[in-house]
Amino acid sequence: MTLSKAAELTGLARATVRRILLTLKASGLVHGDDRLFSLTPRVLLLASSYLASNQINSVMQPLMDATATEAREVCSLAVLDGDEVVFIARATPTRMFSTGLEIGYRLPAFCTSVGRALLSRMPDDQLGEAIARMSVTAMTSTTVTDKQALLETIIAARSDGYSLVDGEAEHGFRSISVPIRRYDGGIVAAANIGGHVDRIGVDEMKERFLPLLQKLAATVQPLLV
Incomplete structure (x- = not known):
């Protein structure tokens, strides 16, 4: 998912979404670069x-x-x-x-x-x-x-x-x-x-x-x- 799409879906500012995604990336829940992001298998731990x-x-x-x-x-x-x-x-x-x-x-x-x-x-x-x-x-x-x-x-x-x-x-x-x-x-x-x-x-x-x-x-x- 792109940063722009994530901002659109959440209704948050792009800068805010970027900070959140980078925090999730540091936690191992998201991977990607500054353009595309995707969930990692670690999110399944939260669900379970x-x-x-x-x-x-x-x-x-x-x-x-x-x-x-x-x-x-x-x-x-x-x-x-x-x-x-x-x-x-x-x-x-x-x-x-x-x-x-x-x-x-x-x-x-x-x-x-x-x-x-x-x-x-x-x-x-x-x-x-x-x-x-x-x-x-x-x-x-x-x-x-x-x-x-x-x-x-x-x-x-x-x-x-x-x-x-x-x-x-x-x-x-x-x-x-x-x-x-x-x-x-x-x-x-x-x-x-x-x-x-x-x-x-x-x-x-x-x-x-x-x-x-x-x-x-x-x-x-x-x-x-």
């Missing part, structure tokens, strides 16, 4: 340290493994980071091949089932303000981009206790998510199961996968402090 120290991951992983095995589908866990969701854990069923979002992958919160489940933790007024500030760009032809409709959809998801998104983040892919709560009821993450529309119908999402996710959420809640 986060995952190892995150209580959610350590508690959730074995339960997600059991959920994925019973569902025979990938089960993923995400947290909210600004206007995006970041996937921090993933469980794959015991079979030869399966697809799913990798750990560290980011997606817009507004058009994903995990994102809407996480956004639903906000009170209505705070949620409305957050949506008003968001950059809402269609990811597919069915993405909800009307902000009032989006607000109503997330409020409905809060009432229902789950979020189902059908082809809004990726064409031909649907997923269902539930909020993951800690012992006091606060939402700290969201778990989902998804699949391609030609293989998994909406009814199956609700009838087969939703109970599994609800069981997962209920089991883990008293364990998260």
